[in-house]
Amino acid sequence: MKLKQSLIITTFLFHATITGAVTEVQRTAINELLQKNDWDTAMDLAEDLVDAHPQSSLAHYLLASAIRVKMQEVSQVRAMFSIGDYKESLAKAIELDPQNLDARTEEIGFYMFAPGMAGGDKAVAANKIAALKMVNQIKGLEMEAQLAAVNEDQAGAVTVLQSLIALDPHNPGALMQLAVVAMQDNDFQQADEYLLNITAEQDAGWPLMATYQRAKARVLAKQDLDTAIDLLIAYRQALPEVVSALSLPDDSAVYWRMALAHEQQGEVSEAIRLLRQSVQLNGDFEPAQEDLDRLTE
Template sequence: MRLHRPFLLIALVALTTTLPVRAQSLRDPAWEALLENDRHAELENQARQRLKAEPGDPQATLALGFAVLAEARPATVDATVPLVEACIARHPEAAECHYMLGNLLGVQALRGGMLKGMSLAGRIRESFQKAVDLGPDVFNHRIGLMQFYLAAPGIAGGGVDKARELARATEARQPEQARCLRALVEIGEEHYAEAEKLLWAVQPGNDNALRSTVYASLAQLGAQKLNAKQPAQAQSLFERLVQADPSRAFAVYGLGRVKAETGAPQEAIRYYAQARALRGQAGLPIDYREALAWLLLGDTAKARALLQRFVAAGRGHPKNVEDAKERLAKLG
C-alpha cells in the first residue's frame, strides 16, 4: 500500500535526496547556467539585486526560489515565502510565482510534519493548480501539481485518481510529458518495473525540466532497488544512467552507495569524489556517506571532519543529521 507522506518538494518524487530543480521557466540563459552548474550563491545574489531594483519581479523571484530550494536551509526558505507572496500580489498572472510558492510551502510542510502539511495543503494545491492554469505547457508546473496529488491524502485534495487524470489531460498537448507523469504515478503505486519502462521511453528533446525529471526519477528507482537489497540491479541502472548523462551527480553517487553496501568502501569513496564535481551534487549527502565509508576503513579523523561539515551545512535529511550527531558524540 502506498503511504501518504507530508508534501514533497518538486520532487518531483520522494528521493533519498531532493530532486534537482531545473530552470525551464527561467528565461535568462545566464541565470539558467548558474543554476545548472550549482552556482546557487551567485544566482541568489543576482536575483536579490534585481528584486531590490524591481520589487516583485517574477523572474527574479523564481530565480531566488530556485537558489533557495537548492540549498534547502529552513530559515532562508521561510524568509523567501513573503517575497514570493509579494510577487503574486504585484503580478497575479505570473505563473512562475504561484509555482514557486507551492514549492516553498511544500518544503515547510515536509519539515513540519503531518499537522503542518494538512494546514498548508490547500494553499499548496491552489498554488500549483494556478501555475498550471497560467502556464499549461511548462513541465515544472505540472510536476509540482502531480507531486502534490501523489503525496497528499484525498481528504487534503490529493489522490492517485487525480494524478492519473492530470497525466491524461497532458497527453494531447505534451505526450512525452504525459509519459513521464504516468511513470510517476506508477512509482507512487510501487509499480516500479512499469515506471522504469515508461521513463526510458521518454524523449525529452529540448525540455530541460522533463529531462531532469526523467533522470531523477530513474535515480529514485535505483535507490529503491538498493533499499530493497538488490545491489546488482541498482548498479546496472546507475551505470546506464551514467552512460545516458555523465554530467549529473546522482547516478555516480548511487554507484558509491552500491559499493558501500557491498563491502567496498574504498571504491565508494572514489565514486563520491567523482560525484562532487558533477551537477546536482549540492543536494546529495556526500559528506555523510563518505564519512561512513572512512569509518569502515578505520580513519576516524577524516570521518569526523566530514561529519562536522555535513552537520554544519544544515541541509541534510533529519535522520542522517541525527545519526551524524550521534556518531560525532561517540568519536569525541
C-alpha cells in the first residue's frame, strides 16, 4: 500500500513540474484517493496543487472535496473545525471560475443537507440554485428538484423534473427520479417508460441502473415476474464490465430481488436458495436476512 501510494505521489509531482495547470492525472489521483477514504493523502496533494496553482478553480475544488471526505470520516466535533476551510475553498473555486458546476453543486449540496448548527440553510441553497440556473439551466433545475425533494414537496419536484426533461429528454437523473415517484404512486407502467428513455451518454451505469429498477418495479407490482428475473440476470451479467461513478446495487441485492420474484411465483425453495446466497455475500444486508428468517421459520 505504501509503495502504491508513493507511486501515486511521484506521478502527481511529476505532472506538477511539467505542466502549468492542474492535469487530469492529478485530478484522477486525488479522486481515487478519496474513493478509498484516504483523505489525508488527498488533502496533502490538493494543498500542493493550490500552492502551485493559486488561481486554479479546479485546485480549490479538489481541496474542498478532500476536506468534505475528511469531515465525513472524523468525529462531528473535529468536522466542525473544518467547515470554514471547506466553504472558503468552494467559494474561491466559484470566484475563480463561475462555470465550475462541480463546485457550485457541491456548495448547494452543503447548504441543502448540512444541519443548521453546521451552517446548512435551505434558503441559501435556494438562492444559490437561482444563481446556478443563470449559468446552467439544466444543472440548476437538477438541484432545484433535489431541494424540493428535501423539503418533501413531491409535487414541486415532479413539476421541476418534467421541465427538466422537456429541455433534456434523456437526462438520466431526472428520468430516474420520475420513475421512483411513479413507483411510489404504483404507476409501474409509467415508471418503465421513464426508465427505458435512460441512455449511457453520461455514464454507462445509468442504463444498467435502469435495468435494475425496471426489474424492481415488476417485483413491487407482482406482475411480469419472468421478465423481472430476466432483467436481474442481465443486470448481474453486465455489472462486472461497467465502469461507473454511480453506486450500483451489488449481487446481494440482485439475489434478494430475484428471491422475491420466485417467492411470488410460488417457488419458495428457489427463493430460500437465493436469499442464502444474498446473505452469504453480505451478512449485513438486513432485507435478505429478514426474508430468509420469514421463509424458514
